[in-house]
Amino acid sequence: MGLKIEHMDETSLKGTLDGMLPVTGAIEGDKVKIAIAGFLHELSCDFISGAAALRHAVYSAIAQYRNAQRFPAA
DSSP states (O other): OOEEEEEEOSSEEEEEETTTEEEEEEEETTEEEEEETTEEEEEEOSSOOHHHHHHHHHHHHHHHHHHHHHSOOO
16 A cells, blocks of 8 residues: 555645555755654754655655654654
């Protein structure tokens, strides 16, 4: 399974991960915030902007989410 992006423009993103987990994203100031089923990931976007920043941030968030699922905090 993977990421299905249902909507993406220059400031926001909406989709699903693995066919069931909601994924949302938004650019807020100089940060991109991505939420995956309650898991929040923030990434600074100093050098890229718009849809490219969202795309970069969502794949970074997926990697962090998968890592957190494999190795939960004690």
